[in-house]
Amino acid sequence: MTDTTQDRAAVRERAEAVLRRLAGEHAVLREDQWRAIEALTVDRRRVLCVQRTGWGKSAVYFVATALLRADARTGPTVIVSPLLALMRNQVEAAARAGIRARTINSANLDEWSLIEAEVRAGEVDVLLISPERLNNPDFRDNVLPGLASSTGLLVVDEAHCVSDWGHDFRPDYRRLRTFLAGLPSHTPVLATTATANARVTADVADQLGEGETLVLRGPLDRDSLRLAVLRLDDPAHRLAWLADHLDRLPGSGIVYTLTVAAATETAEFLRSRGFAVASYTGQVEDTERRAAEQDLLDNKIKALVATSALGMGFDKPDLGFVVHLGAPPSPIAYYQQVGRAGRAVEHAEVVLLPGREDAAIWRYFASLAFPPEDQVRSVLAQLSADRPLSTQALEPLVDLRRTRLELMLKVLDVDGAVRRTRGGWLATGEPWTYDTVRLRRVAEARATEQQTMIGYADTSDCRMEFLRRCLDDPEAVPCGRCDNCAGPLFDAEISSASLAAADAFLGRPGVVIAPKKMWPTGLAAVGVSLKGKIPPSEQIEPGRSVGRLSDLGWGGRLRSVVSPESADASIPDDLAAAVVEVLKSWAHGEDAWQQRPAAVVAVGSQRRPQLVHSLAEHIARVGRLPLLGALTSDAAGETTARGNSAQRVRALHDAFTVPADVSAALAGVTGPILLVDDLVDSGWTMTLAGRALRRAGADAVLPLSLAVAG
Template identity: 55%
Template sequence: MVENRNATLSQTDTDSDADFGAAASFAQPSPPGGSGTGTHSQALAVLRELVGNPGADFHDGQYEAIEALVDGGRRALVVQRTGWGKSAVYFVASLLLRRRGAGPTLIVSPLLALMRDQVAAAARAGVRAVAINSANQLEWDTVREQLAADQVDVLLVSPERLTNPSFRENQLPELIRRTGLLVIDEAHCISDWGHDFRPDYRRIADLIEQLPDSVPVLATTATANSRVVHDIEEQLGAGVLTIRGALGRDSLRLGVLALPDARQRLGWLLTHLSDLPGSGIIYTLTVSAAEDTARLLAEAGHEVLSYTGRTDPADRERAEQLLKDNQVKALVATSALGMGFDKPDLGFVVHLGAPSSPVAYYQQVGRAGRGAANADVLLLPGSEDRDIWQYFATASMPSEEKAAAVLTALADAGSAVSTVALEARVDLRRTPLELLLKVLSVDGAVERVGGGWRSTGRPWVYDAERYQRIAEARVDEQDSMIIYQDTAGCRMEYITSVLDDETAHACGRCDNCAGQWFPADVAADATNAAGQTLSRAGGVLEPRLQWPSGMDRLGVPVKGKIKPPEALSEGRVLARLTDLGWGGALRTIFAAGAEDRPVDPAMLQACVQVLREWGTGDSRTAGWSGGGRPAAIVSMPSRSKPQLVESLARGISDIGRIPYLGALQLAHGGPTGSRGGNSAYRLAGVWDRVVVGPELEAALGSIQGQSVMLIDDLADSRWTLTVAGRALRQAGAGAVLPLVLAQAG
């Protein structure tokens, strides 16, 4: 039987999970009958010691959860708003259990930023906490020694560690034997209905089953609707105590401002960023948007930094600290800065584009106003949001065809196969391949061992119904975000009601309750500056330097580094498809079913500007990347956009007065395969299928050894360009300088 207790919170948000502050700021009456119990007095003393406040007391529900874990040895689920003090529950429970002779607490925590904050906060409070994750491998031996010497109160591990064969075989059994408390942080991730498809988290259900019934288990999350709650309860097992509180955030003032395009949205930021309270986070949906926005704001004199999945880990940590210290006005971030980042006085969160679900949105806006009475939250939705949502939704889900191919490849191998070697056997890129292997591993069909992955031989059936349910849930979540933008009712009430908060009510503070609290004007000079940034063209197109591994299995006789006499030179691209500026026009050109047309004059002029800057060079690269001004232009053969490519090549030829020699030719039916495959299969699909024809070879003879510009419409894997460049160089061309309209990703 599952017991569910709802706790209504009346306090304002003046706390920080990682600093245990939710319980520290207000002295509340003790639970009825609780003050006299030994456990309660011990817990209260520990809490006050942790937070350094002799007047601290528990929020409603905190002691109830601690008592269930410490005295009852129960399994509990705590669903409480961000900043309520969930970490206070498991740190107090951990110390009480340790004092009673229990082993260390094992916390499964999803993000490095969260681990850093929790370890630091624990150390300040005298809790001996250590972490094992991908960022501190040099410390692992020390951590193992501390565990062996019983000098650790709390061990934090990432869910990915649970799939590591060495960890599972060598460390996990002993941890399970000694664990005094298991904590699953951000527990919505263990549910199919959570906002992130993370197969590593599904390992935790196996971990729970291995624990003795006497070991208490705590799952915590701030973002779970009833469907997620029920799923988590089932995975925790029988007798779960669920403590669910109100999710409304009294400190947040929500608003939505619909502007016509990216130019206006960026113009609004330029106009009003300085007016936003304190320091904060500006969220974008893509890496390119974060980088472009940060550059625009920095050039206008604002102290901002970008923070994305491409940011170096050391730079991420530095950026987080600068924001915490109020040394920057904002971090312009993707969802890479999310769960676990803790800055109690964060003054604002602005979204350039809407997240794909109310759960994700609530999670991100929850970074603000945790230790302050007021914080501003503003959403600037974009017309391109749905396209971006669809891309990420489909990218994370495994397909039956690809799963079957992986299982067949591993079964045929008969022994362990590394991920790199598997790419030569299955047409999947590295990230989706690794995701699929984790899914199959959790389902017991494959296992990770020394040397790679191998088949277990167990039967596996693609659960099409399950994945269809998840896909449909994603669509429902996306629709909910559109409703949130358009609603005339209270925005906080809508968000919390979608999360099935029974106490959801009008906040009296959002733009619909109290009137528009934010200015809607955009200064003309800001709009012009944003327009200039968005019209800025040009990016570096890096050449491939090494052939993929295992090409001999696919009949392609290459390996190792690409030889300099066959290599493509560094090139230029007008824009990425995900860029805020030219990306929009390019997405239209390459949309499914879009008509092939000659290049737009404005786009041609933008390409000419890219070439001017390329020819001049800068502090980082030599003019024309060291190859000199091209003596001729050659275009790629295109089956989908022949007018576009040829008109671009001829237009540049006329403007630059560089002779156009014609196009390469397709051989053997042309390239095979489709975009999105891995490097090995993409290369095999174009090998010897783009060639120099007799007429072009004769024309190249007149410029023997001189540079050639190679023009194409869209670069994805870059293997087609690499093969074409190799063919041109073998035909006598010098450096081959690619110019491409768009780059995928």
């Protein structure tokens, strides 16, 4: 394209015409939208747009694509996008502008060959790919080089994910370095995000490379959002408030929770109160998530009750409210989530209901960050340069769970210490240094963000201004709309009926402990000769627990008793009573035990022997059952860091001994043994302790614990 003022004016006219096809006949480009399009199409520059949700970042790359593709020599636009929901929305939006868009992701493997052929034939204007595709061996080695060499425009959506200073860092995004390095000279690149402070912006701009990146930062005010915070006593009060006020919230919206268990419980409670809601978490099947998304888009339900699995990419312009049951660990993450609301409506309500348990949940997720150096070195030591190991084969050799191991390997891949191949992972032999200083700084930044989020909830100043300052918005001023500026729109009043219903709902004790049926794979690699199906004669039966540590109802109470910081003591009266209720429902419920327990045995606890012994005594006394004693153990078991199943079994497979007096007593017992412990984490302690009892002659083993982790 030529470079005269007249020619640039003509380009803008063409850009406006494309925008009208995309957004309607009265649509007009914002000034920064035009500056970005001009830089991409005329100057072939690299651009970073940091603009609020709803500003129109997608319009920039669709308009730029239409202009660039008008030049027959320009290849397709490649959009790296983090979520399938965003991809589906983008394909539909592109079609409105006459742009042919296709997507390559894990959900359409059978279409890859056809789509790649269409790209080579020049029949695709926009190709959307997930960041995970960038390091899929086949895609990286066979598709990516040709794609990079032919790309007319590269778009990095949700670009804050590139930076480990960002609130949602994703190692796969770092593979963009390879993509960028393969681009022809002067290929334009656009990175977009709504949630980047000054440090993240500088980091992303630096990673885009190739000279000076044009950074376009706009004001981050969302004049349709009315922010509010309400402090309520406990989870029951928060659920009751939601039940009393959900109908008052405009339109349909999202209720965010911090954990999967909380999302599931909240959705169940609201349905019991007559509301049409659906839960949306990473544990819900993709088809169910899609159906739930569509129901919300079509206003068939009042709300999705969701974890952060529903975040970037969900596009419902008329979303009327966002409520948080529990605060996210970062004001930047919070701004990103509430930004889903109010994009095409005059007013949207945003309410935060923080809880005392929020900080404990933040600490738990922080503990799953990049592993310490000794664990990383142990992984590197297992890899060779010539024989790839799959993640599945590597997992038993190191004490890391699958998701954490994969995250670590992706970072090591980006750092050049390992390489992913079709058969798994190889060591590159390149020198690698554990970046203690940077990891400490990132951890400190996360801790600061958590304190800042507490400050947001406590501030008496403007809440929108507070969030904008967290994002280093130089134009941040009081909004005049939030509860601190204009007075609260909602009060903390709760009806006695809703509170009673919430108390009853959350007060129901009882969670099923699912028995293990299969040994973990790869045990031979760690010297354990167990594999395949656990013999039925050595299996335990389905069991029961009072609740999960992450439950809204019993979670906080259970954490106060079984957390690592809790002192060992006899079982408190309220939990003892809850255990009795669990046993009653277990005896008479739909999935009741097949036969009443005949005796009680305790797991010999090294963590809390007094708690476990008093629990076993209480059950025996109330149930009028003989207490046969306790198993002995010579392993720390689940007091070690939460690692993978193979390592748990390695530590525990021969650790439990049935004392002679317990073994002798078993000989006189006909019926199941109730096996009692305080906490079920991985589930292997109960499995292997129960196996020892079965091998000593127990007819059946029914596991019972105070708590289940997770």
